[in-house]
Amino acid sequence: MDLRIFTEPQQGASYDDQLALARRTEHLGFSAYFRSDHFMRMGDGDPLPGPTDSWVTLAGLARETSTVRLGTLVTSATFRYPGMLAVQVAQVDAMSGGRVELGLGTGWFGAEHAAYGVPFPERRFGPFEEQLEILTGMWGTPVGERFSFAGEHYQLTDSPALPKPVQDPLPLIIGGGGKRRTPRLAARYATEHNQSFPEKEAIAPQVRRVRAACEEIGRDPEDLVYSVALVLCAGADEAEVARRARAIGREVPELREHGLAGTPAEIVDGLASLAEQGISRVYLQCLDIRDLDHLDLVAAEVMPHVR
Known part of the structure; x- marks a missing residue:
């Protein structure tokens, strides 16, 4: 099982907070540090220091880490x-020496769009699909050739399609639990299909749908990585589990039901159950970004049992 760390900086984190966690992630041997892409805190709480842009942040981290994805x-x-996104991602990939992965979704949080003056169309799946075609088309256009695209939502004319990412192809993650469109797009464009915070009984059926979509277009289903993102709340004992649950405003029984919560032995069992459902990568959502000891515990007591 590939273990990655996933954070939600819009809930209250500076660049320095993220850098500290990314460096600890790298030092402990987790394969990747991922972050959300949001511009407004969700729920109550201290709004400071305010949001950080995901790709500006990742550009900084690219120069201040060396191995972590x-x-x-x-x-x-x-x-x-x-x-513009194709340029940004390719540039950060170069800045990192080829360690970047792009997760792309339709967008869903209308309030943050209103707060920062970003249009939030009612129908977003069409533009999303065109973005996938443009990104992969630009990155895949041979150097010296031009890329054009005439879609309903976007038009590109004679783009030099530069710069190119270091990685070819650059890993592209498409997520969601949609039963028809999401599997089709993952099969066509993605290197990884992710389910973020799914009901646990829904995981295996969605994996089967994505695999079937691959087979329908003649793609080997084993070409894809199948992953989930689940909130993490681990503790050496019940008291520590409860303390970490309180710190993120959650209840232990709910976290056990919907996330990965409990002692290291419970976390290992939860990961084994995910593996039985076809999952080979898990994003551990760490909501208390300053609790670096949380990562230490998982690295010492969980990671050796699942690798």
């Missing part, structure tokens, strides 16, 4: 024009 889960297609 970096990415978004997920960038909203509403936030950036696809041509």
Whole structure:
């Protein structure tokens, strides 16, 4: 099982907070540090220091880390024009020496769009699909050739399609639990299909749908990585589990039901159950970004049993 760390900086984190966690992630041997792409805190609480832009942050982390992979889960297609996003991601990939992965989604949080003056169209799946075609098309256009695209939502004319990412292909993550469109897009464009915070009984059926979509277009289903993101709340004992649950405003029984919560032995069992459902990568959502000891515990007491 590949274990990655996933954070929600919009809930209250500076760049320095994220850098500290990314460095600890790298030092402990987790394979990646991922962050959300949001511009407004969700729920009550201290709004400071305010949001940080995901790709500006990842550019900084790219220069201040050396081995850990970096990415978004997920960038909203509403936030950036696809041509500009292609440039940003390719540049950060170069800055990292080829360690970047792009998670891309339709966008869903209307309030943050209103708060920062970003259009939030009612129908977002069409633009999202066009963005996928443009990103992969630009990155896949041979150097010296031009890329054009005439869609309903975006038009590109004679783009030099530069710069290119270091990685070819650059890993592209498409997520969601949709039964028809999401599996089809994952099969066509993605290197990884992710389910973020799914009901646990829904995980295996969605994996089967994505695999079937691959087979329908003649793609080997084993080409894809199948992953989930689940909130983490681990503790050496029940008291520590309860303390960490309180710190993120959650209840232990609910976290056990919907996330990965409990003692290290319970976390290992939970990961084994996910593996039985076809999952080979898990994003551990760490909501208390300053609790670096949380990562230490998982690295010492969980990681050796699942690798």
